[in-house]
Amino acid sequence: MTDLYRFDFGVDEAEEGYTKITLNDRYSPSRTYGFVRADKISALNRGEGGTLRRDFIIPYEASFIVDVPDGIYTVTALLGDEHAATETTIKTGEGRLVVHKLRTGSGQYVRTSFSVWVTGGRLALVFGGLAPRLNALEISHTPQTCTIFLAGDSTVTEQPTDGYPYAGWGQMLPLFVKADAAVANYALSGRSSKSFIGEGHLDAIWSRIKPYDYLLVQFGHNDQKFDEARHTEPFTTYQETLMRYIHGARERNAFPVLLTPVHRRFYEDDGTLRDTHGDYATAVRELAGREGVPLVDLAAKSKELFERLGPEGTRSIFMQLAPGEFMNFPEGVNDNTHFQEHGAIQVAGLVKEGLQQLGLQPLMLYLR
Template identity: 40%
Template sequence: MLKLGLALCLSTLTVIAPARASEPVTIHLAGDSTMAEKLPEKRPETGWGEFLAAQFKPGTVLVDNRAKNGRSTRTFIEEGRWQELLDATRPGDVVLIQFGHNDQSVEKKDRYTPPADYARNLSRFVTDVRERQATPVLLTPVARRRFDEAGHVLDSHGEYPDLVRALAAREHVALIDMERRSAAVLQEAGAEPSKRLFLWVGVGESANYPKGVEDNTHFSPAGAERMAEEFAFALRQSGLPLAQLLN
């Protein structure tokens, strides 16, 4: 695992310990396609949230994966998905919040969310979760597979990850910096080997993609599992009570 510095507000972090120590802790996931559970017709595309439960001791957590392909903070609210998540949240639960891929897609008007609105939406999410005596955890968006000619991973989210980091620092919210962790994974793998972590499928290899696909945003099963492992490694360093339940 890569031991990277994590932007965690540990000195002033306010967290809520699980209130039901004898029961599994419910972890709710609010996010986009990189985290979401996939429909059969999308396989082998895989969201890293699908491997989250496997990072914990058996029987200690329940994962409520409400992440959805194509959603931004704006559309997650507009479609009622955020309210549905809140309605299912109980004291002692944990809510992982990871958006950015679709928020920053300015060319896609159905999902684009301007930076200021993105920051306000995330702040609302944090407030709403805390009002339910649950623990919000902010995550920066995972890196896309983009390299320059020299083989260095390129930024693909602009100012959006820094807005997450700033909110976490300002509101004393736990932050798992998945952008930096995932970018480091890609850099370590290299431009060509990192294809195996993403949805790269050859012609005739998958009935879902008969013409093949070269997707540098969505994960293969191997990539999704690696991202879940990176999350778990970061969580172990976070000081959150939830880390005590990891394998």
């Protein structure tokens, strides 16, 4: 197993210790690294700028893939251009946002680092932005890096890239996390605290979590549903089920954190937000207080944000899409539960804020 990968992008000779990546280096299983979806990429050599900076690839809407064993990897990207201003966005896997509209001025270069939880044996970096540049990448295996595990529903999960701009807040949380920690998002659409366990997803977390990792738990939307597989009652079976997450984390010397469910977009006539979760949010607060579990009151935080923005302002938070606004939804969408990417970033920011306010050590040191 290789613990360190170094790639130099562009058209010039490779820097010592680096593998050169040119426009022609396309991914294949036998090659194990290279570009896919790369029909729009180009390369330039400025002839100046020093080591790793003279040449680069412009990876517009391209993915760079490296086959690696499952685990945690810290990625450092060198971005910049000797002659032009740049703006680069980087996502990993299914749209996890790790670098958002990072800008450099002409002649300015930035090294930005982030950690990635890799499953399926493939590290995929997806590049975008108005003027992306990619000079170099260093990818190192860092198995001891702290991991923030997420258990939750569709408001948290990673929505597929062909559903853009549909996104869960957990998909955007890596943007707010330094390279000292990785986010492992196990949340899944349609799950309740009960069905997440019944389908074996919590066992998957238990098989991978290590001491001093964190487990963030947000359910409630689907615990309200009345089918047998998902339904729980707030002050009995809901709390009892959440206790399995709490005890399981503590038994493994990891740290549980509870979150009240994020609000939906429904308003009363006076402009206040309608509480569609009722006792489920109250039950989480009560349980956290009784068991001494840190609590991010995302219900309270989202209520304040959504009431401040109002019915019109929250259209850009939720999947309130006009016909033709996004190519993946040509007929438009009228959804008051799920977020578009802009909104998921805002809600992930609320989660980050809540975690910082808890003052948990060392977690607060890992947050941007």
